[in-house]
Amino acid sequence: MKILFSPSETKNSGGLDIKFENLEFILPNLHDKRIEAIKYYQSYIEKSDNNLLMKLFGTKKQALIDKYKEDIFKKPIMKPIERYSGVAYEYLNYSLLSCEAKRYIDSNTIIFSNLFGPLLAGDSGIPEYKLKQGESLGEIKLENYYKEYFSSELDEYLKDEEIIDLRAGFYEKFYKINKPYITMKFLKGGKVVSHWAKACRGLILKAIAYNNIQTIEQLMMMEVENLSIKEIKKIGLKEEIVYEISSL
Numbered sequence: 001m002k003i004l005f006s007p008s009e010t011k012n013s014g015g016l017d018i019k020f021e022n023l024e025f026i027l028p029n030l031h032d033k034r035i036e037a038i039k040y041y042q043s044y045i046e047k048s049d050n051n052l053l054m055k056l057f058g059t060k061k062q063a064l065i066d067k068y069k070e071d072i073f074k075k076p077i078m079k080p081i082e083r084y085s086g087v088a089y090e091y092l093n094y095s096l097l098s099c100e101a102k103r104y105i106d107s108n109t110i111i112f113s114n115l116f117g118p119l120l121a122g123d124s125g126i127p128e129y130k131l132k133q134g135e136s137l138g139e140i141k142l143e144n145y146y147k148e149y150f151s152s153e154l155d156e157y158l159k160d161e162e163i164i165d166l167r168a169g170f171y172e173k174f175y176k177i178n179k180p181y182i183t184m185k186f187l188k189g190g191k192v193v194s195h196w197a198k199a200c201r202g203l204i205l206k207a208i209a210y211n212n213i214q215t216i217e218q219l220m221m222m223e224v225e226n227l228s229i230k231e232i233k234k235i236g237l238k239e240e241i242v243y244e245i246s247s248l
Contacts, residue, residue: 008086015078023124058132068130077125091202101209
């Protein structure tokens with residue numbers, strides 16, 4: 001079982017003073033390609049003026065621009081599941097999970113970073129960075145870069161796994177799943193939600209980890225507080241579970 005997950009715009013600061021480029025990540029055969037993408041990012045920062053950096057980082061605050069234009073290769077690292085701090089990660093509340101649930105998430109969750117590409121949640125560590133969703137590095141669109149160079153290796157990595165895709169729509173651009181998989185939609189009062197969908201993805205991942213879900217059959221039997229299955233739709237390779245939110 002593998003769960004595909006989104007990163008978040010917000011991130012936790014700090015970490016270990018270790019250089020990430022010498023560490024191992026998921027899909028080690030593509031390490032050079034991953035580092036090449038990070039070098040594109042750093043080079044783009046170094047040659048950009050303040051207006052371009054505001055667009056790249058998605059902020060007009062000069063203190064943040066100054067912080068994030070520092071050399072990414074010299075920043076401390078933290079494992080991916082602990083680096084991100086957005087809504088889904090708040091509801092997952094990784095730091096308070098049991099050791100068993102943490103091990104499950106570390107080994108089975110693939111986070112699709114818009115800068116680092118696909119990362120295993122428990123990979124060695126990444127630095128804090130800022131890259132507004134959808135922004136390009138000049139001519140380079142990182143979603144296209146990672147899709148081109150990483151898709152075949154991901155196909156091989158996932159070929160014997162059942163897949164739950166909890167990514168937000170944008171991160172589907174990084175990798176198209178080419179086998180049957182499960183995805184989820186969340187309704188409140190019969191309407192599709194966006195902010196609460198992030199919270200629900202965190203809650204679902206937490207429940208999957210606590211229940212040590214290994215098969216789709218086990219997933220279908222899993223109960224999640226404040227969520228109930230409304231319907232299940234089959235659309236091509238995708239089987240979509242539609243949840244109704246009672247309260248959060």
